[in-house]
Amino acid sequence: MDVLVPFDAREPKTRLFPVLDTDERREFARVMLADVCAAIAATDREPTVLSTTDVDTNWPVVVDDRPLSDAVNGAIADSDRAVAVVMADLALATPESLERVFAADGEVVLVPGRGGGTNAVLTRRSDFRVDYHGVSIRDHRKQAAAIGVEPTTVDSFRLATDVDEPPDLAEVLLHSDRAAATWLREHDITPAVSEGRVTIDRGT
Amino acid sequence: MDVLVPFDAREPKTRLFPVLDTDERREFARVMLADVCAAIAATDREPTVLSTTDVDTNWPVVVDDRPLSDAVNGAIADSDRAVAVVMADLALATPESLERVFAADGEVVLVPGRGGGTNAVLTRRSDFRVDYHGVSIRDHRKQAAAIGVEPTTVDSFRLATDVDEPPDLAEVLLHSDRAAATWLREHDITPAVSEGRVTIDRGT
Numbered sequence: 001m002d003v004l005v006p007f008d009a010r011e012p013k014t015r016l017f018p019v020l021d022t023d024e025r026r027e028f029a030r031v032m033l034a035d036v037c038a039a040i041a042a043t044d045r046e047p048t049v050l051s052t053t054d055v056d057t058n059w060p061v062v063v064d065d066r067p068l069s070d071a072v073n074g075a076i077a078d079s080d081r082a083v084a085v086v087m088a089d090l091a092l093a094t095p096e097s098l099e100r101v102f103a104a105d106g107e108v109v110l111v112p113g114r115g116g117g118t119n120a121v122l123t124r125r126s127d128f129r130v131d132y133h134g135v136s137i138r139d140h141r142k143q144a145a146a147i148g149v150e151p152t153t154v155d156s157f158r159l160a161t162d163v164d165e166p167p168d169l170a171e172v173l174l175h176s177d178r179a180a181a182t183w184l185r186e187h188d189i190t191p192a193v194s195e196g197r198v199t200i201d202r203g204t
Numbered sequence: 205m206d207v208l209v210p211f212d213a214r215e216p217k218t219r220l221f222p223v224l225d226t227d228e229r230r231e232f233a234r235v236m237l238a239d240v241c242a243a244i245a246a247t248d249r250e251p252t253v254l255s256t257t258d259v260d261t262n263w264p265v266v267v268d269d270r271p272l273s274d275a276v277n278g279a280i281a282d283s284d285r286a287v288a289v290v291m292a293d294l295a296l297a298t299p300e301s302l303e304r305v306f307a308a309d310g311e312v313v314l315v316p317g318r319g320g321g322t323n324a325v326l327t328r329r330s331d332f333r334v335d336y337h338g339v340s341i342r343d344h345r346k347q348a349a350a351i352g353v354e355p356t357t358v359d360s361f362r363l364a365t366d367v368d369e370p371p372d373l374a375e376v377l378l379h380s381d382r383a384a385a386t387w388l389r390e391h392d393i394t395p396a397v398s399e400g401r402v403t404i405d406r407g408t
Contacts, residue, residue, distance in 0.1 A: 191342075
């Protein structure tokens, strides 16, 4: 099985702007990427980072500067093996949650993300195509149906939680014991409660 | 096993205000409650609605007007069986996701909700106590540790998704095929994409 981790090395995680500055966002994105790759490796599979530009990491990197969906579809079409695609900002991913995906039955396995996204895909069909634009989970179900496949769904809070906006950092602090959580603590970011919702505080 | 579904019948779901008016919020909350109870019943367990005031439902109701945590703790202390507590706004709950909770090993089983919440609990210890105020998942871990228990965690996107705010309605539309999703469609509420995030539209 090929396990791809798409990564946009150029200007990652812009929606974390209110809390993290440009350099911090770049650094934190790489810490999350490393956590995801390490969790994949702990399932005895080797991650390949599919990056828009070269990126310094301990894992194999394939550079493809096409838009995300095109780069992933190229990799699926070119591979003669099953292909899994795991998003690089799944800071809550654990080997156990990822193993549920890799071990799932079915020709196409989908892991919904919050807000209509698709945070992981496993396809054993080389004619499956991804489209990450818009409400991708809906499009991926249609795409599976179009090739005659009833997709398998993996129901995981950890994998549904991509880290895009400041409140997502609280999820990392509450549910991860990996490097991304340590990085946030070292940058004085802590969970806070405001009007019954969890958000974050940043110390000075 | 006792399966309790706490329900605040007085002024439910105020944060859905921008989309649903008072009567609609009340009605939608009851539709979600019915979906959750039906999903529990489909696991061959009988739900009991633990309600702040009497509520018209097909399921047994126990009225307790104390605050949520006090009412649940009273029920745990008074029962001589395992007690499960499932939130009434888990509109994405399915029999399969709930069965993972009810069948989980361990003296205390916790299901994290988004934003630090605890969306379901199963306790086989009558000395476990809940506290839903603030970052409850953290408090529940501490509470389990205080009685010498390492809690089991069930990792479920469906059960992590409580329906509190307008974007949560999109999750219902995308991932439920039950009455709550039908109700939303009948009220012309549809998913919409705005700046790459899923939100909802309401027809006129």
